[in-house]
Amino acid sequence: MERIWSPWRHSYVTRGKEADQCVFCAAPSSDEGRALIVHEGVLAYVILNLYPYNAGHLMVVPRRHVATLALLERDELTEMALLTQLSEKVLTEAFQPQGINIGMNLGRPAGAGIVDHLHTHLVPRWNGDTNFMTVVGEVRVLPEELPSTAKRLRPIFQQLAG
Numbered sequence: 001m002e003r004i005w006s007p008w009r010h011s012y013v014t015r016g017k018e019a020d021q022c023v024f025c026a027a028p029s030s031d032e033g034r035a036l037i038v039h040e041g042v043l044a045y046v047i048l049n050l051y052p053y054n055a056g057h058l059m060v061v062p063r064r065h066v067a068t069l070a071l072l073e074r075d076e077l078t079e080m081a082l083l084t085q086l087s088e089k090v091l092t093e094a095f096q097p098q099g100i101n102i103g104m105n106l107g108r109p110a111g112a113g114i115v116d117h118l119h120t121h122l123v124p125r126w127n128g129d130t131n132f133m134t135v136v137g138e139v140r141v142l143p144e145e146l147p148s149t150a151k152r153l154r155p156i157f158q159q160l161a162g
Contacts, residue, residue, distance in 0.1 A: 024061045024117040038150050039086070039157035043079045046087055046157070048146050053123050055144045056095045056153070060084050060120040067116050068106055080120060087122050090156045097124035 027033025027047060028040075038058070039046040049057040060083045062076050069077065088100055101123040105111040144152075 022065055022117050023114060024119060025065050027061075028063070036146065036150065038153045039083070039090075039161065041079050041083055043076045044083050046083055048150055048153075049121070050146070052146075054125065054129060056091050056097070056122075056124040056149060058087050058091065058122045058153075060087060060122070062118060065117050067118055069104070069118065072118070084120050084122065086157065086160060089160050090153055091122060091124050093156050093160070094152055095124045098127050099125040101125060 023033075024047075027037060028045065033047070036048045036050060037045050038048060043064070044060055044062045047059050047061060049059055060080050062072060062080060064072075064076060066072055066076075072080070084102060088102070091097060091100060102120065104118065104120050105113075106118070108115050
């Protein structure tokens with residue numbers, strides 16, 4: 001039998017009840033969160049997903065703790081849309097994906113892992129990127145570690161954000 005080791009996931013699968021502070025609210029002021037943030041706006045920021053579906057999986061997050069689009073102010077909504085557009089351009093340059101899933105999950109029944117803080121996912125996709133590991137083993141095999149992805153994306157964000 002072949003084994004695939006992913007010790008970095010241990011803290012995720014053994015975590016207890018989430019801390020009182022929202023992970024998205026805490027990210028800009030924690031070392032772990034800062035390491036994942038690849039671009040910052042005034043009202044929102046772009047962060048790597050700590051548990052990505054594919055290499056380059058980004059999230060656009062408003063700084064203000066709100067659960068739905070309806071609760072965003074116009075300026076927040078505009079900045080999130082512009083950062084989503086910028087993220088699409090950055091992912092296209094950095095990874096040359098054949099497609100990108102962009103979306104939000106509002107509420108637990110819709111698939112939201114973090115229910116109380118709205119965020120937009122951008123997941124680069126390639127023909128054939130799903131395989132038996134995900135389907136049968138419920139395991140994802142990612143070709144690049146998060147610090148390498150962050151190092152690759154930050155200068156492109158800086159260049160394209162101008």
